[in-house]
Amino acid sequence: MSDWESDTKPGWGSPESSSAKGSGGESRSDRKLIEKLLMSQQAEQRKSRRWGIFFKLLTFTYLFALLFLLWPFGDGLPVAAKEHTALVQIEGPIASDTDASADRIVGAIREAFENPAAKALILRINSPGGSPVQSGYINDEIERLRGEYPEKKVYAVIADIGASGAYYIAVAANEIYADKASLVGSIGVVSGSFGFTGLMDKLGIDRRLYTAGENKSFLDPFSPEEEEEVNFWEQVLANTHDQFIQQVREGRGDRLADNPELFSGLIWTGEQSVELGLVDGLGSASYVAREIVGQEEMVDYTRRPPALEQLMERFGVAVGGAVADQVIQSRLELR
Known part of the structure; x- marks a missing residue:
């Protein structure tokens, strides 16, 4: 190589x-x-x-x-064979779509009356009032059940507030108790709405409303007020107020003080209410069960909404509907 x-x-x-x-x-x-x-x-x-x-x-x-x-398994109602004091709670606004609707309250009250182990019933009230119809249903049913079960007494105990429609329910009880600082009374009727005619004029908006029936657009918030319509509505309010006063007089009787402002819509503390005869004494639900009924153990018969509905309400799903209801609708209320 x-x-x-x-x-x-x-x-x-x-x-x-x-x-x-x-x-x-x-x-x-x-x-x-x-x-x-x-x-x-x-x-x-x-x-x-x-x-x-x-x-x-x-x-x-x-x-x-x-x-x-x-989740409320079964019918959601208490099963108690041992003697006790039944408790039904009325909380929040009284209306057909709330926890304090007549359907829920009346069902719980019936269960308490029908249970022989329940020696008495306490209505623990914390409500500003609401629908006169719902309040009337509950009041009527309490009076009916008291007649059917005369041995079983009903005690209303007002917590923070028991006003208007809530007090309408309370007067169906044998006796009413409250805390010295509770707010009690407001025996009156209110109905409110809004008038948009001035705003519509500024914005150049015309109202086009077509009806069959001369009063079908009664108190329309987008039309000017008519004196005749206002007078008629005031008569409706006055009639509802008279019904309220009648129920209070029947429930409280001679215990009511002779005071011209009693049915004026004013509200009083529990301490003042004792002097006016609106309540019988000062005390809590546990005090009434222990000292008045003589049966300290209490069983809660209050009917709660389904668990899923409670969760939805807690997350504020119903807020929008409540706001729209207040702005758009005109509803007669005891408050």
């Missing part, structure tokens, strides 16, 4: 051989590094998916457990 061939033929010691070796080594190292990175990334993704599934299962388990605990 010639010296030229020996010097120019690639071999183990040639520059070309070293370069090829280095390039191939680096390529293999890069591939291994990329493979490790991909495998590591896949492992992280699998781990992330596993944790995601775990937390989702944990969340669903928590929600199902919460619904299970809150």
Whole structure:
């Protein structure tokens, strides 16, 4: 072999051989590094998916457990064979679509009267009033049940407030109690709305209302007030007020003081109400059960709305409807 061939033929010691070796080594190292990175990334993704599934299962388990605990199994009414004082709570506005609707309150009251182990019934009231119709239903049913079960007395206990429609219910009880700082009374009727005619004139808006019946647009808030319509509505309010006064007089009788402002819509403290004869004494529900009824143990017969409905209300789903109801509708209320 010639010296030229020996010097120019690639071999183990040639520059070309070293370069090829280095390039191939680096390529293999890069591939291994990329493979490790991909495998590591896949492992992280699998781990992330596993944790995601775990937390989702944990969340669903928590929600199902919460619904299970809150869900009213059976009819939701207490089963008590031992002697006790029955308790029915009337809380918040009194209306057909609230917790203090006649359907819920009357059902609970009937259950308390029908249970022979319930020695007496306490109505724990904390309400500013509401619908005269709903209040009237509850008042009438209490009076009917008192006639059917004369041995079972009913005591109304007013907490923070027992006004208007709430007091309408309270007067059906044998006796009424309150705290010295409770707000009691407001024996009156109110109905309110808005008038938009001035605003419509400024904005250049015309009211186009078509009716069959000359009074069908009665007290329309987008039309000017008519004196005859206002006078008629005042008569309706006065008639409802008279019904309220009659129920108070029948329920309280000679205990009422001779005070011309008693039915004016004013509200008094519990301490003042004792002097006016609106309540019989000062005390809480536990005081009445212990000292008046003589049966300290109380069983709550109050009917609660379904658990899902309670959760929805807590998250404020009903807020929009309540605002629209106040702005748009004109509703007659005892408050």
